[in-house]
Amino acid sequence: MHAHLNDPYVKLAQQRKYRSRAAFKLIEIDEQDRLIRPGQVVVDLGSTPGSWSQVLREKLAGPGGTVNGRIVAIDILPMEPVDGVDFLLGDFREDSVLEQFVGMLDGAKADLVLSDMAPNLSGVGLADAARMGHLAELAVEFCTRHLKPQGALVIKCFHGSGYSQIVELFKRTFVTVAVRKPKASRAESAETYLLGRSLKHRAAESPGSPGG
Numbered sequence: 001m002h003a004h005l006n007d008p009y010v011k012l013a014q015q016r017k018y019r020s021r022a023a024f025k026l027i028e029i030d031e032q033d034r035l036i037r038p039g040q041v042v043v044d045l046g047s048t049p050g051s052w053s054q055v056l057r058e059k060l061a062g063p064g065g066t067v068n069g070r071i072v073a074i075d076i077l078p079m080e081p082v083d084g085v086d087f088l089l090g091d092f093r094e095d096s097v098l099e100q101f102v103g104m105l106d107g108a109k110a111d112l113v114l115s116d117m118a119p120n121l122s123g124v125g126l127a128d129a130a131r132m133g134h135l136a137e138l139a140v141e142f143c144t145r146h147l148k149p150q151g152a153l154v155i156k157c158f159h160g161s162g163y164s165q166i167v168e169l170f171k172r173t174f175v176t177v178a179v180r181k182p183k184a185s186r187a188e189s190a191e192t193y194l195l196g197r198s199l200k201h202r203a204a205e206s207p208g209s210p211g212g
């Protein structure tokens with residue numbers, strides 16, 4: 001509690017009216033990697049309480065303050081509305097929810113998929129790693145279907161058991177893979193972010209290729 005109250009990012013979040021200090025993780029990643037631009041279709045997985053959606057809203061603001069582009073967000077927990085953000089309440093792991101979520105994209109492909117999803121940690125290392133790995137796999141699979149070829153995916157993951165498998169999955173899926181640990185992510189936390197850019201060409205999916 002003491003650490004929380006003295007945390008500069010908590011104070012800054014209050015000043016700038018962000019719902020969570022997590023806003024600064026995305027702001028910092030974006031400062032380094034220039035991922036978010038007006039006109040884009042952006043997907044926010046695990047969006048509640050909504051600070052990443054708030055940041056996206058600011059960065060996609062067009063003339064007159066309206067959203068220039070699309071922001072679609074999902075969480076298993078309710079989220080207070082963020083103006084210009086389409087939110088779906090549901091579990092990203094469920095097929096019927098995923099179908100509904102994809103429907104919200106209206107057939108558009110995403111320029112950027114962000115996942116700050118984290119399972120409720122049980123403290124049992126292997127079980128937690130398996131849950132985290134599953135969420136990461138689902139986010140990557142979502143990208144293979146709904147991300148533009150030159151698009152990008154950022155996911156939260158945790159160093160430890162299962163981490164190297166997620167990195168390998170990223171390397172199989174994306175042309176470039178980078179690890180990001182923003183300053184706003186507490187140093188003592190195993191939390192880290194993986195950034196994948198540009199989908200690798202999949203021979204089996206290209207029309208006219210042998211077997212595809």
Ligand SMILES: C[S@@+](CC[C@H](N)C(=O)[O-])C[C@H]1O[C@@H](n2cnc3c(N)ncnc32)[C@H](O)[C@@H]1O
Nearest residue numbers: 022046049050051052075076091092116117118
């Ligand atoms: C760290 S919080 C996200 C914070 C958010 N990025 C922000 O800036 O306000 C992680 C979120 O992931 C959500 N989550 C975890 N598993 C999920 C799932 N299977 N489907 C949808 N959301 C999930 C949790 O409910 C939680 O709100």
